[in-house]
Structure formats: C-alpha cells, structure tokens
Amino acid sequence: MGTFLHSIKPLKIISFGVLALALAACGNQAEDTTKTDNSSTSEVSTGDEAAGTRTLTDALGNKVQVPANPQRVIASYLEDPLVALGITPIAQWSLNEGASIQGYLQDSLKDVDLINYDLPFEEVQSFEPDLIIMDSPSMVEGGKYGQYSAIAPTYVIGEELNNDWREELRTVGSIFALEDKAEKVISDYEAKAGEAKAQIEENVGKKSAAAIWLVGGSFFVVNKELSSGDVLYNDLGFEVPAVVEEISASGENNWNAVSLEKLVELDADYLFLVNSDGSESAALSDALWQSIPAVQAGNVYEFGPDTSWLYTGAIANDQIIDDVLESVAK
Numbered sequence: 001m002g003t004f005l006h007s008i009k010p011l012k013i014i015s016f017g018v019l020a021l022a023l024a025a026c027g028n029q030a031e032d033t034t035k036t037d038n039s040s041t042s043e044v045s046t047g048d049e050a051a052g053t054r055t056l057t058d059a060l061g062n063k064v065q066v067p068a069n070p071q072r073v074i075a076s077y078l079e080d081p082l083v084a085l086g087i088t089p090i091a092q093w094s095l096n097e098g099a100s101i102q103g104y105l106q107d108s109l110k111d112v113d114l115i116n117y118d119l120p121f122e123e124v125q126s127f128e129p130d131l132i133i134m135d136s137p138s139m140v141e142g143g144k145y146g147q148y149s150a151i152a153p154t155y156v157i158g159e160e161l162n163n164d165w166r167e168e169l170r171t172v173g174s175i176f177a178l179e180d181k182a183e184k185v186i187s188d189y190e191a192k193a194g195e196a197k198a199q200i201e202e203n204v205g206k207k208s209a210a211a212i213w214l215v216g217g218s219f220f221v222v223n224k225e226l227s228s229g230d231v232l233y234n235d236l237g238f239e240v241p242a243v244v245e246e247i248s249a250s251g252e253n254n255w256n257a258v259s260l261e262k263l264v265e266l267d268a269d270y271l272f273l274v275n276s277d278g279s280e281s282a283a284l285s286d287a288l289w290q291s292i293p294a295v296q297a298g299n300v301y302e303f304g305p306d307t308s309w310l311y312t313g314a315i316a317n318d319q320i321i322d323d324v325l326e327s328v329a330k
Helices: 016-025 046-051 079-084 103-109 121-126 144-151 159-163 165-175 179-204 227-235 242-250 314-328
Strands: 041-043 053-057 063-067 091-095 113-116 131-134 154-156 209-215 218-222 255-258 270-275 300-303
Touching: 063 154, 079 103, 079 165, 079 179, 079 314, 103 314, 113 121, 121 144, 131 144, 131 165, 144 154, 165 179, 165 314, 179 227, 179 314, 209 227, 218 227, 218 242, 227 314, 242 255, 270 314, 300 314
Parallel strands: 091 113, 131 154, 209 270, 270 300
Antiparallel strands: 041 053, 053 063, 209 218, 218 255
C-alpha cells in the first residue's frame, strides 16, 4: 500500500518538516535494517478455534493470536486493503492533526475517527482495539512491539510488501481468513486494467506519460515501478520517458525530487500533475514549466492531493485508471 508521498508509502509538504513526514508516509521508505521473514503462515489448532482465535506467524516471527472475527481493527496506512476486503477499521491514518488524510477513501471512511500516523500508545489504547496491524517492522522498533501487543494482538507485515500492493492485500486477506476475497479483488483489478490498456491503445495509440507531484513549490516525479508509476507503465502500457527512467534508476522512493531544469527535458505525450499547492502556484507560471513539451501541447491533466495518485492499492489504482481514461481516452 503499499506506501502517501504508496506508496504505504506514498504526502504533502506545506512546511519542510511536514514535507519530510509526507515523503516518509508516501513511500519514501528508509532502508530497514530489521531482518524479516515475510512469510505469513497460519497455524490453527483446535484449541485456538475453541477460544475464537487463530495463531498466525507475522513477518518478525511473532506468534499472534488473531481473533476469529476482529471488530475493532487499527491498521494505520493499510486502510486501502481493509476497505477493498469490506473491513472498516476503528480508526484511520492521519497526519498533522488531521490536516492530511487519505481523501480518496472517504466515501468508505468518512465516519471513522482519525488516529495520528505514528500511533501513540495512549491514543491506540483509547480505541480499545482487538487487533493491531503494522505495515512494516520499522513501526515497532525499539521495544514498541511489546507495548502494542500488550494493548491488543499485533501483527507486523514485512517491509518488502509495502511496494507490492497485491502481496500486501493477500497478506491482509490471510489475517482475516479472506484469501478468496483478496484474490477476487486482484483478478477484478487485472481485468479492468487490461480493458483500460486496450481502450487507451485503441483511442490514442502507444503514448508516453509521466506523473508529477507539485508540493511546497517543489516537483517530484513518480518512480516507474511504484505507486501511480506502476499503474501507468506496467498496467496501462504507457511508454516510460527517458527522464523518468533516469530518475527511477537513481531513486528508490515512490516519488523523487526533480528540478524544473530537468523537467524541461521530459518528452512525454501526457503529464498527470498532482497539485498540492493550488492553481495559484508560482511554479506553474515559471517559464521553464511552460516550456515543457506536454505543457505546450496542452496535455497536462491536473488532480488534487485528495485523489488517489499519491497512494497505491486496489482502490487507489482503480481510481487512477478511471482518471486516466477520463483524461486521454474519452
């Protein structure tokens, strides 16, 4: 999910400090030195079933007694796979006291309380969860796992899965014994993506594209293998511009900084601009921006920060496909 500067993963930058948090949230993941085993095996015994629990082994090797039917789940930044599986958490991820939330999920989560992204123990405890799911080992470093697991059974997902939404969805599905539903969500998505790819090729032919994020007056370009880059290039078949290839080769994050001078070299047929700064941003009036080929051709399609472009997951990617079709293959 995935990780919001997805990819969970993939956020917004109003001040430099908030930008740093946003990048971390959107998939700017630092190298995690925790050694993990990303297998998630279920070890169910008769005793477990009688007690209404199942024993699962998480990515850190913890034996987790998962309730058979969890009712009060906290899974910060894993809301996309939860919603895709029909599960409503008791609290949802937020940043900067609710200034940033996953806007694209609010049709399903509008009545769900917010919880701070770093999951303060007291705040978690106040929700009285019966299951906590962490999206990476880094969230439980420094003895935090013991403190969270004292509040509720705590399952940790492996770091590598953050950049593979399908495997992350499968893992979340296994936690809830919803493996078949997870596979159905994936197969439905694959079918939609295949149809969309064919429609795009029929309507506009083989074209190149890039996703750009403007936040805090700075530009970022999406990695060709992650977040919305994965959707554009791997699922929808757009060609990868040379600038995106170059930046993807040197940057490991979902979104990587790019200068306006470099963007001038971006020879893409279409630009999908995620604008977190608003229409009055001085960056969009800069002569260098105006000289970018796709800008000159009028082939820039703009989306706000509450859309799904900064995230990754079955729901996020499904909405990105809708946006692309509406933009270039009407």
